[in-house]
Amino acid sequence: MTLLALDFGGTKLAAAMVNAGSREWLGYERALSLRDANANTDLEIMRSLIHSLQKGEKPSAIGVSFGGPVDATTGKVRLSHHVPGWENIPLRDLLAEEFGVPACVDNDANVAALGEHRFGAGQGYDSLFYITVSTGVGGGWILNGQPWRGAEGMAGEIGHMVVDPSGPVCLCGKRGCVERLASGPYMAQDVREVLENEPQRRGERGERRGEVLRDLVGGDLKLITGKVVSEAAAAGDDLAVEFLSRAGWALGVGIGNVANLINPQRFVLGGGVTKAGEGFWGVVRKVARETALPEVNFEIVSAALGDDAPLWGAVALAEDV
Amino acid sequence: MTLLALDFGGTKLAAAMVNAGSREWLGYERALSLRDANANTDLEIMRSLIHSLQKGEKPSAIGVSFGGPVDATTGKVRLSHHVPGWENIPLRDLLAEEFGVPACVDNDANVAALGEHRFGAGQGYDSLFYITVSTGVGGGWILNGQPWRGAEGMAGEIGHMVVDPSGPVCLCGKRGCVERLASGPYMAQDVREVLENEPQRRGERGERRGEVLRDLVGGDLKLITGKVVSEAAAAGDDLAVEFLSRAGWALGVGIGNVANLINPQRFVLGGGVTKAGEGFWGVVRKVARETALPEVNFEIVSAALGDDAPLWGAVALAEDV
Numbered sequence: 022m023t024l025l026a027l028d029f030g031g032t033k034l035a036a037a038m039v040n041a042g043s044r045e046w047l048g049y050e051r052a053l054s055l056r057d058a059n060a061n062t063d064l065e066i067m068r069s070l071i072h073s074l075q076k077g078e079k080p081s082a083i084g085v086s087f088g089g090p091v092d093a094t095t096g097k098v099r100l101s102h103h104v105p106g107w108e109n110i111p112l113r114d115l116l117a118e119e120f121g122v123p124a125c126v127d128n129d130a131n132v133a134a135l136g137e138h139r140f141g142a143g144q145g146y147d148s149l150f151y152i153t154v155s156t157g158v159g160g161g162w163i164l165n166g167q168p169w170r171g172a173e174g175m176a177g178e179i180g181h182m183v184v185d186p187s188g189p190v191c192l193c194g195k196r197g198c199v200e201r202l203a204s205g206p207y208m209a210q211d212v213r214e215v216l217e218n219e220p221q222r223r224g225e226r227g228e229r230r231g232e233v234l235r236d237l238v239g240g241d242l243k244l245i246t247g248k249v250v251s252e253a254a255a256a257g258d259d260l261a262v263e264f265l266s267r268a269g270w271a272l273g274v275g276i277g278n279v280a281n282l283i284n285p286q287r288f289v290l291g292g293g294v295t296k297a298g299e300g301f302w303g304v305v306r307k308v309a310r311e312t313a314l315p316e317v318n319f320e321i322v323s324a325a326l327g328d329d330a331p332l333w334g335a336v337a338l339a340e341d342v
Numbered sequence: 343m344t345l346l347a348l349d350f351g352g353t354k355l356a357a358a359m360v361n362a363g364s365r366e367w368l369g370y371e372r373a374l375s376l377r378d379a380n381a382n383t384d385l386e387i388m389r390s391l392i393h394s395l396q397k398g399e400k401p402s403a404i405g406v407s408f409g410g411p412v413d414a415t416t417g418k419v420r421l422s423h424h425v426p427g428w429e430n431i432p433l434r435d436l437l438a439e440e441f442g443v444p445a446c447v448d449n450d451a452n453v454a455a456l457g458e459h460r461f462g463a464g465q466g467y468d469s470l471f472y473i474t475v476s477t478g479v480g481g482g483w484i485l486n487g488q489p490w491r492g493a494e495g496m497a498g499e500i501g502h503m504v505v506d507p508s509g510p511v512c513l514c515g516k517r518g519c520v521e522r523l524a525s526g527p528y529m530a531q532d533v534r535e536v537l538e539n540e541p542q543r544r545g546e547r548g549e550r551r552g553e554v555l556r557d558l559v560g561g562d563l564k565l566i567t568g569k570v571v572s573e574a575a576a577a578g579d580d581l582a583v584e585f586l587s588r589a590g591w592a593l594g595v596g597i598g599n600v601a602n603l604i605n606p607q608r609f610v611l612g613g614g615v616t617k618a619g620e621g622f623w624g625v626v627r628k629v630a631r632e633t634a635l636p637e638v639n640f641e642i643v644s645a646a647l648g649d650d651a652p653l654w655g656a657v658a659l660a661e662d663v
Contacts, residue, residue, distance in 0.1 A: 090637065099637075148493050160603075164485060171605020172469050175638045178602035183595055183633060185507055193635065274504055281499035282481075282600060284492020312504060314514065316411060316420070317496045 023047065025071065025080035025120075026335035029063060030054075030129070031088045031103030031156065036070040037332050038080065041340060044140065048074045060106035064115075083116050083124040084338030086132035086331035092174050096126040102157075125338040129153075129331045130177050131168050133324075134161030136334030137289045141325035148285040151324070152179060154272060155247075155292030158200040164285070180204070184274040202271035205247020205294050212250055212264050213242045233258035251297035265297055269304030276305065277312020280319045291324030344368065346392065346401035346441075347656035350384060351375075351450070352409045352424030352477065357391040358653050359401065362661060365461065369395040381427035385436075404437050404445040405659030407453035407652035413495050417447040423478075446659040450474070450652045451498050452489050454645075455482030457655030458610045462646035469606040472645070473500060475593060476568075476613030479521040485606070501525070505595040523592035526568020526615050533571055533585050534563045554579035572618040586618055590625030597626065598633020601640045612645030 028035040035051040050070040055062045089101040096113020116124040127135075134151035137143040143151070143163060152160045158180035162169035170176055180200035181193050188197020189211070201207050216231050229235075234253040238244035253261035276288055288309075295301070306321055313319065326333050349356040356372040371391040376383045410422040417434020437445040448456075455472035458464040464472070464484060472482045479501035483490035491497055501521035502514050509518020510532070522528055537552050550556075555574040559565035574582035597609055609630075616622070627642055634640065647654050 162604075164490065169485065169604070172607040173605060173637075173639060175635070176603065176605040178605075178635055178638070181602050181635055182599045184504070186505070186595070187508065195633065274507070278503045278599070279603060281502050282497065282603065283483075283490070284494060284497040284499075286493040312516065314496070314499055314502055316494075317499070318494060 022081045023078060024336055024339040025074070025083045026332045026339060027067060027071075027083065027085045027116075028129070028331045028335060029067065029085065029087045029101075030331075031101065034063060034067050034070060035332055036067060036074055037336075038074050038078075039336055041081070050074055054104060058104045060101075060104060060110055063104055063107075080120065080122055080339075082122055082339040082342040083120060084132075084335035084340075084342070085112060085116065085124060085126040086129045086335045086338075087112065087126055088129045090174065091126055091128045093125075093127040093131070093168075093170055094174075096124065098126070123342040125342045127168070127170070127334075127338060128159075128161075128174070130159040130161035131170055132161070132334035132338060133291065133326075133330035134163055134177075134289075134334070135168055135337045136326055136330040136332070137291075137324055138163045138166075139337040139340075140333045141330060142289045142322050143287060146286045148283075149287040149289055150177075150179075150276075150279055150283070150285050151289045151291065151330075152272070152276070153292035154203055154205075154268075154290060154294040156204060156206060158204050158272075158292075162283075162285075164283075179275050179279060182275050182278065184271050184278075197271075199271045199275045203268035203294060205250075208247050208250050208264050208268055208294070209245045212260060213245050215260060216242050216245075231258060231260035234261055247294055251294065251301075254300065255298045262300065265301050266304050268294060269301045270308050273305045273308025274312050276309040276319075276321065280309065280313040280317045284317055285319065288319060288321045289324050290321065291327065291330055295323060343402045344399060345657055345660040346395070346404045347653045347660060348388060348392075348404065348406045348437075349450070349652045349656060350388065350406065350408045350422075351652075352422065355384060355388050355391060356653055357388060357395055358657075359395050359399075360657055362402070371395055375425060379425045381422075381425060381431055384425055384428075401441065401443055401660075403443055403660040403663040404441060405453075405656035405661075405663070406433060406437065406445060406447040407450045407656045407659075408433065408447055409450045411496065412447055412449045414446075414448040414452070414489075414491050415495070417445065419447070444663040446663045448489070448491070448655075448659060449480075449482075449495070451480040451482035452491055453482070453655035453659060454612065454647075454651035455484055455498075455610075455655070456489055456658045457647055457651040457653070458612075458645055459484045459487075460658040460661075461654045462651060463610045463643050464608060467607045469604070470608040470610055471498075471500075471597075471600055471604070471606050472610045472612065472651075473593070473597070474613035475524055475526075475589075475611060475615040477525060477527060479525050479593075479613075483604075483606075485604075500596050500600060503596050503599065505592050505599075518592075520592050520596045524589035524615060526571075529571050529585050529589055529615070530566045530568050533581060534566050536581060537563050537566075552579060552581035555582055568615055572615065572622075575621065576619045583621065586622050587625050589615060590622045591629050594626045594629025595633050597630040597640075597642065601630065601634040601638050605638055606640065609640060609642045610645050611642060612648065612651055616644060 506518030
């Protein structure tokens with residue numbers, strides 16, 4: 022029995038085939054979305070990825086991770102925050118009809134949570150919260166060994182939990198939510214603003230703040246990304262360390278609050294920002310521990326499947342169809 | 343089939359009997375804890391309440407609400423924050439042995455959530471969060487129509503979610519948690535401090551701040567309680583309105599954050615502070631709506647069973663034993 026796993030990310034698309042029960046891909050194809058992508062171009066690229074994979078073989082079922090809100094009961098996409106034209110697309114039925122096999126669609130955070138639970142850092146745990154800290158911050162639940170999606174599929178939105186009501190304003194309109202403080206692009210933006218506004222400021226030892234950051238982008242501040250901030254922090258850049266610590270603080274407060282509320286066994290963290298090294302993880306763990314009540318126990322661990330968590334979760338969806 | 347419902351509160355004890363399926367008590371007894379209560383005196387008083395109720399009739403099962411952390415799987419009390427001596431008391435087994443019938447014990451917020459779900463404002467809802475705002479602030483979950491207690495029975499602790507990291511310090515050691523800002527005793531304490539420190543301050547129209555508050559306690563500020571603050575706010579006292587609004591704000595932020603995280607259908611609010619009138623409820627609803635993402639829907643309603651929610655929840659526990 023062959024299963025087809027699809028991942029519609031905000032900027033990239035991936036498809037993979039696997040034999041049910043196997044942990045090795047039969048084939049794996051990926052591509053970037055077009056610069057002026059819409060739902061149709063995404064679907065066309067995905068069709069070509071599937072075509073390259075299939076070689077005439079028909080899968081028994083399709084599992085799909087979608088980067089945006091989905092009604093998992095109907096498999097209908099609500100919208101994508103990155104790509105226009107996805108509003109109300111019945112992705113599950115569309116794929117089921119086109120390929121003549123059952124399909125199942127859910128949003129990427131829920132699917133990644135399922136992937137980590139079935140195949141990764143959440144194996145054997147009845148309750149866990151998966152958090153991705155990347156372009157955005159989102160989460161997915163496993164409770165009683167099953168995905169918990171909420172009354173209308175909206176559960177898991179730790180990204181817009183307010184942790185500092187006097188913090189900077191987020192696109193969502195609120196101040197100081199976790200995503201505003203911990204996501205890669207916002208971190209990059211804040212660091213860039215400091216460098217632009219205080220170009221001549223020097224630290225205690227006479228060096229300029231953010232010197233490593235400036236060097237990493239050859240002085241072109243527009244090139245600073247979340248990843249650059251992480252790299253600069255790893256190299257000891259004071260400014261980068263400061264903003265990564267703030268990100269870790271925000272995430273730690275969020276995790277501690279969630280631990281008090283739901284008391285899951287494990288938190289599994291994935292996404293680019295979590296690759297920022299032990300300094301970042303230390304802050305996250307310390308602040309989460311301080312924020313949770315002393316009687317509330319939990320572990321915070323790194324995602325085991327990395328960027329493939331949504332694809333492996335899609336395999337789990339296809340297994341259960 | 344007769345069921346016995348027991349409520350071990352922090353300061354009061356209650357016991358009631360009911361025929362299974364009935365919504366009317368056969369009998370209902372209550373008493374205050376002793377001033378220097380311990381677990382034994384609480385148990386003695388409860389025995390006498392049960393004795394008054396029973397009149398020789400033996401119940402088929404016992405359900406128990408306990409005001410403190412409980413391991414619901416073993417029915418063992420972890421501790422009481424109000425009454426010493428409850429550490430590790432195996433309350434379920436103790437009652438089951440003494441009365442020769444099955445018993446079930448859980449903490450008051452979980453039990454009240456179950457009571458509201460089975461008999462009150464949560465009937466017909468698959469997912470809800472019950473919040474009591476009283477001497478403390480606590481919560482209990484119903485998810486998939488069943489209590490969700492967390493990996494170690496600690497779920498529901500919305501009271502110690504931090505909503506204002508620069509707010510006043512709570513007994514738990516953190517700043518600006520929901521309980522620190524919204525519980526009755528803390529509200530009373532904060533109002534009292536303002537009145538003590540600015541006794542001569544006058545408002546825009548020449549009146550002193552908190553005039554109604556002062557009148558309600560005949561000038562003896564020690565007598566100010568959460569209830570007095572609510573009454574003063576209802577009578578238009580500016581200072582009382584200010585602190586009740588802050589309480590409503592804290593609760594609203596907490597509820598909005600929880601809505602984003604778990605997406606339950608309903609929030610059911612009980613406890614003395616929620617009797618503070620429409621001004622308070624207006625702030626709670628407005629801030630919760632602003633804090634939740636626009637796509638996240640929920641209702642905030644008043645508990646239907648009032649102070650009897652734990653007892654009715656205990657009936658539900660006894661029904662399910």
